[in-house]
Amino acid sequence: MIETSNIEKFKQLLKKEEGIKIVRAQDDLFNRKALEYGKFDVLLGIENLNRKMTLRQLDSGLNPFLASIMAKHGISLGIDLETIRALDIRKKGNLMAQIAQNVKLCRKERVKLALFGVKDKKDAYSLLQALGASSQQTKEVEVY
Numbered sequence: 001m002i003e004t005s006n007i008e009k010f011k012q013l014l015k016k017e018e019g020i021k022i023v024r025a026q027d028d029l030f031n032r033k034a035l036e037y038g039k040f041d042v043l044l045g046i047e048n049l050n051r052k053m054t055l056r057q058l059d060s061g062l063n064p065f066l067a068s069i070m071a072k073h074g075i076s077l078g079i080d081l082e083t084i085r086a087l088d089i090r091k092k093g094n095l096m097a098q099i100a101q102n103v104k105l106c107r108k109e110r111v112k113l114a115l116f117g118v119k120d121k122k123d124a125y126s127l128l129q130a131l132g133a134s135s136q137q138t139k140e141v142e143v144y
Helices: 007-016 028-037 064-073 081-086 089-109 121-130 135-140
Strands: 022-024 042-044 076-080 113-116
Touching: 007 028, 028 042, 028 064, 042 113, 064 089, 076 081, 076 089, 081 089, 081 113, 089 135, 113 121, 121 135
Parallel strands: 022 042, 042 076, 076 113
Antiparallel strands: none
């Protein structure tokens, strides 16, 4: 897993990484440059960053432009269930709303999903269905 916020160091670490290449999301500029560079498999935790929430707008970290880049390069959106379990009730609700928004955007742009920290596959699939994933997305989800 690559967890740097420097884009040049990210490219060097990506060349050394073997197997499934997972990148943890950083700030918006880094995420965009990393997605445009491509050459990795999963972008993890894009919704976990501190985002602005208002009554009428929810910033989930993913927009249609980034989702189309993800679909073009074949990059999956990673959701870490362990971080969701560790949060308190209020933060968990806000995070679930952001994840639901990202799942709907991924469904529209045909971006695959990846789940991390899964204890039971059926529960994870049910959670995705409740968050707005299509049955096609649920069948194609990658579980780690």
